[in-house]
Amino acid sequence: MKDYYGRTINYLRISVTDLCNLRCQYCMPAQGVYKKSHNDILNLEEIELIAKEFVSLGINKIKITGGEPLVRKGILTLINNIAKFDGLKDFSMTTNGILLKKFAKSLKNTGLNRVNISLDTLDEKKYFSITRGGNLKHVLDGIEEAKKVGLFPIKINTVLIKGFNDNEIENFVRLTRHENIDVRFIELMSIGEVAKWSKEKFFSTTRILEKIKDLKRIPKEDPSSPADYYQLPDGVGRIGLISPITCKFCKNCNRVRLTADGRLKYCLHSDKEINLKKLLPNRQLIRKVILDSIAQKPLSHSLEERKYIVRNMVQIGG
Ligand code: SAM
Ligand code: SF4
Numbered sequence: 001m002k003d004y005y006g007r008t009i010n011y012l013r014i015s016v017t018d019l020c021n022l023r024c025q026y027c028m029p030a031q032g033v034y035k036k037s038h039n040d041i042l043n044l045e046e047i048e049l050i051a052k053e054f055v056s057l058g059i060n061k062i063k064i065t066g067g068e069p070l071v072r073k074g075i076l077t078l079i080n081n082i083a084k085f086d087g088l089k090d091f092s093m094t095t096n097g098i099l100l101k102k103f104a105k106s107l108k109n110t111g112l113n114r115v116n117i118s119l120d121t122l123d124e125k126k127y128f129s130i131t132r133g134g135n136l137k138h139v140l141d142g143i144e145e146a147k148k149v150g151l152f153p154i155k156i157n158t159v160l161i162k163g164f165n166d167n168e169i170e171n172f173v174r175l176t177r178h179e180n181i182d183v184r185f186i187e188l189m190s191i192g193e194v195a196k197w198s199k200e201k202f203f204s205t206t207r208i209l210e211k212i213k214d215l216k217r218i219p220k221e222d223p224s225s226p227a228d229y230y231q232l233p234d235g236v237g238r239i240g241l242i243s244p245i246t247c248k249f250c251k252n253c254n255r256v257r258l259t260a261d262g263r264l265k266y267c268l269h270s271d272k273e274i275n276l277k278k279l280l281p282n283r284q285l286i287r288k289v290i291l292d293s294i295a296q297k298p299l300s301h302s303l304e305e306r307k308y309i310v311r312n313m314v315q316i317g318g
Helices: 044-056 075-083 100-110 124-130 136-149 166-178 192-196 206-211 283-295
Strands: 011-015 061-065 090-095 114-118 154-160 181-187 216-218 227-231 239-242 255-258 263-265
Touching: 011 044, 044 061, 044 075, 044 255, 044 283, 061 075, 075 090, 075 100, 100 114, 100 136, 114 136, 124 136, 136 154, 154 166, 166 181, 166 206, 206 239, 263 283
Parallel strands: 011 061, 011 255, 061 090, 090 114, 114 154, 154 181, 181 239
Antiparallel strands: 216 227, 227 239, 255 263
């Protein structure tokens, strides 16, 4: 599938739930998000049907996200079914890791290739505070289990927050010295609730290169990846810098998103959404609407014009 600007769209992020077992301060309000009724959320068969249409149209990379995907009932059945799609080359999940120790082996057995784990601090108390109640040990145990069962490559995603974790950058970088783990630092984006305070807490990825002088740039394996990769001279794993704000990567954007309530989002930073749920089960119509809407994908986001979207990240999936 190509969009109007000739970009190949081959990557779909599927949010399977709006719900989460954490309440990260930059992702959702303290009280949580309004719980949608059962009927407003795609059921597993509907997710599978829509995902199948996407794959038949050329999507070869799928990431399962949320909310927290591991709290969705029946998640392993969905993974098992999607993993069997012909044409799928990369099938992964992004998770907060809290339930990963329990699920890692089954995820591997049902056909998931790999996991990204979100982790913003290596300090127990700070973790409790940023996630409003999470237990760091659960995530660390989850990472160990993912390694044990071979959900490789393991990527740790760390959102940079000034005054919160900028003093931990060296510790995160050090994780890549002896282990085959990628640590990816992500710039905080102004979305939903966080738009009120994200500007003051913004810490750019360029400052990481100023802080850690011996990081060496390494070639990108995948040109559409939003991350630029670096490595310590004696490092095994890699450091990724994901810079949606200081260095927009829109020109190589290859992704679209399906929300838990069945909306197709063709740009993360646009409020424009297409309701695929209401077209179910008409596959022909769904295909046509997917193709038409991908053609309309905008050239780039407009965060610098302070156009922020209304949904919180927990309702999109990152
Ligand atoms: N619960 C799962 C997790 O935490 O990985 C999946 C959903 S979460 C919304 C996906 C990713 O979005 C996480 O890595 C999270 O850190 C990131 N995220 C959420 N809000 C963000 C923001 N305002 N700016 C940058 N990244 C954000
Ligand atoms: Fe939940 Fe992930 Fe959002 Fe944290 S970042 S509140 S874990 S959805």
